[in-house]
Amino acid sequence: MRARRIVILTGAGISAESGLGTFRDAGGVWSRYDLVDVATPEGFARDPALVHEFYNARRVSARAAQPNAAHHALARLEARGPEVTLVTQNVDDLHERAGSRRVLHMHGRLDGALCGACGHRWDAAETMAPGEACPSCAAGAGRPDVVWFGEMPYHMPEIEALLARCDIFVAIGTSGNVYPASAFVEEAAMAGAHTLELNKEPSEVARAFGETRYGPASQVVPAWVEEFLGGSRHG
Numbered sequence: 001m002r003a004r005r006i007v008i009l010t011g012a013g014i015s016a017e018s019g020l021g022t023f024r025d026a027g028g029v030w031s032r033y034d035l036v037d038v039a040t041p042e043g044f045a046r047d048p049a050l051v052h053e054f055y056n057a058r059r060v061s062a063r064a065a066q067p068n069a070a071h072h073a074l075a076r077l078e079a080r081g082p083e084v085t086l087v088t089q090n091v092d093d094l095h096e097r098a099g100s101r102r103v104l105h106m107h108g109r110l111d112g113a114l115c116g117a118c119g120h121r122w123d124a125a126e127t128m129a130p131g132e133a134c135p136s137c138a139a140g141a142g143r144p145d146v147v148w149f150g151e152m153p154y155h156m157p158e159i160e161a162l163l164a165r166c167d168i169f170v171a172i173g174t175s176g177n178v179y180p181a182s183a184f185v186e187e188a189a190m191a192g193a194h195t196l197e198l199n200k201e202p203s204e205v206a207r208a209f210g211e212t213r214y215g216p217a218s219q220v221v222p223a224w225v226e227e228f229l230g231g232s233r234h235g
């Protein structure tokens, strides 16, 4: 098929083989931390030190991790294929380090800091601490630039516009538990896109996909990309 526009949604599963934990698999992040304590504005207000400690540890892990074959395959697809936009729920930078350029971080990024007082953004230091001063307004309101539960994900107008006109929608390494990302497949299908789930096992929204392939991302993603690039023509 001649696909002109592809939207790819990724979740924690694409970074699992890079050594970064997922959230809801056995032993996942939410089995070790209560998300209310570390991933909500209320949790940050209650105990900013705990929240900074949580993200400091994840920032160190993310910097030590390397992109895997799935990240590299998506970068190859963007370089050689049609218009590809990566919408990631992940806050690591493995897509960028693999060479992907059109990446929308709908849940923010570990390497970003945000001022809770004035909205200024800056590059996060490896470790942040409570009372982190904002370089712009000097308020001690620095926080990780990560979207917490109850907050609005980033880039939604652009994502909705992309879903409304894409030819293929692919979801990789996401369990389909968190809205609005879990509803993207329906929006793409309504726009007439071919929908494909590449995952270790069926997600909560597997039934909504026109095509599904299961296995480790480091295997199923490169296999699909090579098949796609080899099998179809694109201008």
Ligand code: APR
Pocket: 010, 011, 012, 013, 014, 016, 017, 022, 023, 024, 025, 028, 089, 090, 107, 172, 173, 174, 175, 176, 177, 178, 198, 199, 200, 201, 202, 203, 215, 216, 217, 218
């Ligand atoms: N290859 C492919 N898929 C995998 C692999 C792997 N090696 N390992 C795990 N998976 C799959 C799991 O089967 C699961 O479906 O990745 C998915 C991970 O699901 P979650 O842990 O729920 O992660 P995610 O879907 O990204 O969570 C969404 O929830 O907590 C919030 O903000 C957080 O962005 C996160 C959001």
